[in-house]
Amino acid sequence: xxxxxxxxxxxxxxxxxxxxxxxxxxxxxxxxxxxxxxxxxxxxxxxxxxxxxxxxxxxxxxxxxxxxxxxxxxxxxxxxxxxxxxxxxxxxxxxxxxxxxxxxxxxxxxxxxxxxxxxxxxxxxxxxxxxxxxxxxxxxxxxxxxxxxxxxxxxxxxxxxxxxxxxxxxxxxxxxxxxxxxxxxxxxxxxxxxxxxxxxxxxxxxxxxxxxxxxxxxxxxxxxxxxxxxxxxxxxxxxx
Numbered sequence: 001x002x003x004x005x006x007x008x009x010x011x012x013x014x015x016x017x018x019x020x021x022x023x024x025x026x027x028x029x030x031x032x033x034x035x036x037x038x039x040x041x042x043x044x045x046x047x048x049x050x051x052x053x054x055x056x057x058x059x060x061x062x063x064x065x066x067x068x069x070x071x072x073x074x075x076x077x078x079x080x081x082x083x084x085x086x087x088x089x090x091x092x093x094x095x096x097x098x099x100x101x102x103x104x105x106x107x108x109x110x111x112x113x114x115x116x117x118x119x120x121x122x123x124x125x126x127x128x129x130x131x132x133x134x135x136x137x138x139x140x141x142x143x144x145x146x147x148x149x150x151x152x153x154x155x156x157x158x159x160x161x162x163x164x165x166x167x168x169x170x171x172x173x174x175x176x177x178x179x180x181x182x183x184x185x186x187x188x189x190x191x192x193x194x195x196x197x198x199x200x201x202x203x204x205x206x207x208x209x210x211x212x213x214x215x216x217x218x219x220x221x222x223x224x225x226x227x228x229x230x231x232x233x234x235x236x237x238x239x240x
Contacts, residue, residue, distance in 0.1 A: 016098060017088045026100040030089065037085045038108075044081065045238075051211055052077040053239030063239025071211060073218040073229045075118045078208055078236035079108045086235040090206055094142050102142065106149020109232050113154060113202065119230050123199040125151040125158040128217055129165040129188070146234065147204040156202070162192045163217060184216045190224035197225040208236040 015022040015031035022031035045054040048063035051071055055063060080086045093101035113119050127147035135141055144160050151158035167187040190196060201221055205213060208231065218229040 016092055016101075017085055026103055029098065029101050029104055030085070034085045034089075038080055038089075041080050041084060041086065047077075047236075048239050050075065051236075051239065052208065053211075053236050054081050055239055057240075065211070065239060071215050071218070072222060073203070073214060073231050075116070076208060076211070076214060076231035076233070076236075077112055077116055077119075078233045079105075079112050080235055082207055082209070082235040082237050090234055094138060094206065097138065099140055099145060102145035103149060105234055106146045107153055109146060109204070109234060110150045110153035113150065113232050119202065119232070121200050122154070122156055122202045122230075123227075124196065125154075125156050125202045125204060126163050126196070126221070127158070127160050128203065128205045128213060129160075129163060131165060131168050133168065142206050143204050146206065150202070150204060150232070159195055162190055162195045163221060164189055164191045184212055188217055188220045190220060193224045196221060198227045201226045201229045203229050203231045205231065205233045206235075208233040210237075 013021060013023065015024060015034060017030045017034045020031055020033065022033075024030065028035075045056070047054055048066055049061055050066040051063060052075070053063050053065075082090075089101060089105065092098050093105065113122075125147050127141065127143035130141045130143065141160075147158050147160065150156070165187055166189045203214060203217055203221070205217075208214060214231045214233075218231070221229050
């Protein structure tokens with residue numbers, strides 16, 4: 001019903017990503033051309049077997065960062081690279097209030113999870129909590145919107161309350177990896193350990209860049225009693 005109402009009020013004649021004429025709706029919020037662009041970018045480069053970053057060269061199995069410091073999560077994957085249509089889609093979703101983008105994005109993330117056997121079994125979907133400032137500004141937590149779609153599509157339970165943010169942090173965008181890690185240290189905590197105890201967690205975030213957020217949330221979840229944590233994001237950066 002909500003999506004039907006949205007289809008009455010959102011633009012119907014123009015793709016929000018490329019601005020070309022197109023018939024769109026809440027289940028397909030961008031045009032076929034942008035969808036094809038996304039599909040073509042998925043396999044544009046090999047990926048790191050651990051964190052899923054796109055590797056600049058094809059002669060490596062792991063990116064340099066995972067070799068130097070193996071992440072605590074079991075595996076991380078993204079739908080595609082943080083560029084072109086993927087990059088524009090997440091920016092429109094987060095910063096232009098197009099919450100309905102989360103329907104299609106979450107479905108594509110669910111498909112990526114379904115197609116990767118190493119994600120399974122999954123007991124619980126947990127979205128990364130955002131800061132109070134960002135929540136107030138956007139009116140929604142984009143990772144929770146994505147998490148709900150993933151959980152519904154894969155028939156899993158979602159818990160958006162056990163992993164909480166307890167420290168407000170400045171924007172991560174202009175920080176180095178070391179600065180991001182310091183910025184996020186002790187920013188998260190477990191509110192209800194019983195709900196995550198011995199659970200295989202699917203952690204949901206929007207973008208994987210340095211991996212600092214995924215690493216810190218995973219550390220907190222594992223220390224809180226989770227059995228294993230895997231990460232799914234909409235887009236990921238490049239590794240070396």
